[in-house]
Amino acid sequence: MSTSTTTAQAWPAASVLDGAYKKASWHLIPFIFVCYLFNYLDRVNVGFAKLEMLDALKLSNTVYGLGAGIFFIGYVLSGVPSNLILHKIGARRWISVMMVAWGALSAAMLFVATPTSFYVLRFFTGVAEAGFFPGMVLYFTHWFPTQKRGQVMALFMSAIPISGLIGGPLSGWMLSHFSSGQGGMAGWQWLFLLQGLPTVVLGICVYFYLNDGIAQARWLSSEEKNAMQAALAADEQQRAATSNVGQSFGAVLRNGSVWMLGVIYFCIQMGVYAINFWLPSIIKSLGFESAVTVGWLSAIPYLAAAVFMVWAGRSADKRRERRFHVSLPMVMGLTGLMMAANFSSNALIVMIGLSMATMGALAALAQFWSLPAAFLGSAAAAGGLALINSLGQIAGFVSPFLVGWIKDATNSTDVALYILSSVLLLGAILVLRIPAKLVNR
Incomplete structure (x- = not known):
């Protein structure tokens, strides 16, 4: 009997699965979305703090770029071991620990007084956050098969533009509202405190709300659990038939496809982090001095990206096509960056370019994760996804420091x-070198 026939017979009834997936989506995605929103907000709010922080502490743009980027040194060093711990002890416990730790460290950024203290706190915040994103990608593989993950990842990762959409105006308001030094602290100090503490609270909630897997979900019926587990087993069988990646972490390390995916992810993140860390400064350089105005204008590219990401995820799942849903948004992103560079004196064209760049880079970021998850088996996924994420996150150091x-x-x-446009172009070309049969499911 062929693999396709076996898979078709093993796949459960569509009506049962549809109900189960709707329940799982409504129970998991909104809560995890909020967690990721604060994860990203805590990671990049230094871009808004920069508007006051550099002058207050007499720091240069190079020092800021190094401090913004050194976060990712800790992140890269801790990514793989953190995800392996999550795989061993379960998502509920480890994600709770990570969120409490990084929320506390993010809030502690208010105590920064020197370049050294800036570097140290950013480094250890990176260590604390390292396992969250690859852990969530791994977590979704325990609930949803390949053909459902495009939209799931798009909904989950739309927290990135939503964090910009909410965080921009909110951060601008905080800087303006607390500019008079309430409580003996500057506006940028209040920003770190008020955006870090909610993460601590959410981390405690994770422990009581999340389930480690389908078997522990009391909100699913026995029939729904069996259907979802059978669908995952059939998906794993199909992946094993097409994958060229072994199931041990050692085999993952020896596989060239995994390393190429890491390079592609690095290319995407080079564009993403340039936008995240420098968007407020680029907008301010157009002649907008008010922090509130900069905050509202910075929300425009993120609003456009949020809509585009969800559309791209639905399109990828509907067509069961993955490569062009990554590479074409990357081309869109590099086009936007070039527009912003070529017409830097024209505020309208720069805003259009920044919006295109944000839409393209973030849509590519979300759809990228359908590529490795489509052919990394469950045994290899914990280390493989973390390795790819860690390689890509090197861009978080290189990009802000370079800019x-x-x-x-x-x-x-x-x-x-x-330069960033050229890197995105390289990544788009590499995506098209991946065999379609490995990922188009």
């Missing part, structure tokens, strides 16, 4: 935007 260094050297971000 900051070029900004200090040339007093402009234009050259940096051209």
Whole structure:
């Protein structure tokens, strides 16, 4: 009997599965979405704090770029071991620990007084956050088969643009409202405190709300549990028939496809982090001095990206096509960056370019994760996903530092935007080298 026939026979009734997936989506995604929203907000709010922080502490753009990027040194070093711990002890316990730790460290950024204290706190915040995102990608593989993950990942990762949509105006308001030094603290200090503490509360909630897997979900019926587990087993069988990746972590390390995926993810993240850390500064350089105005204008690209990400996820699942749903948004992202660089004196065109860049980079980021999850078996997924994520997150160090260094050297971000466009183009070309049969499911 062929693999396709076996898979078709093993797949449960569609009506039961549809009901089960709706329950799982409504129970898991909104809560995890909120957790990821604060994860991303805590990671990139330093971009808004920069508007006051650099002058207050007499820091250069190079120091800021290094501090923004050093977070990812800790992140990269801790990514794989953190995900292996999550795989061993379960998502509920480990994610709770991570969120309490990084929320406390993010709030502690209010005590930064020197470049050294800035670097140290950013580094250990990266260590604490390292396992959250790859852990969530792994967690979704325990609930949803490959053909459901495009939309699931898009909904989950729409927390990134929503964090910009909410965080921009909120951060701008905080900087403005607390500018008079209430409680003896500056606006940027209040920003870190008020955006870090909710993560601690959410981390405690994780322990009581999340389930480690389908078997522990009391809100699913026995029939729904059996249907979802059978669907995952059939998906695993199909993946094993097409995958060229072994099931041990050692086999993952020896596989060239995994390393190429890490390079592709690095290319995408180079664009994403340039936008996250420098969008407020680029908008301010257009002549908008008010922090509130900068905050509202920075929300526009993220609003457009949130809508586009969800549409791209639905399109990818409907067509069961993955590669072009990653590569074409990357081309869109590099086009937007080049527009922002070429017309840097025209505020309208720069905003359109930044919106296109944000839409493309974030849609590619969300759809990328359908690629490795489609052919990494369950035994290899914990280490493989964390390895790919860690390789990509190196961009979180390189990108802000590169932009900051070029900004200090040339007093402009234009050259940096051209370089980032080239990197996105390289990534788009590499995506198309992945065999379609491995990922188009």
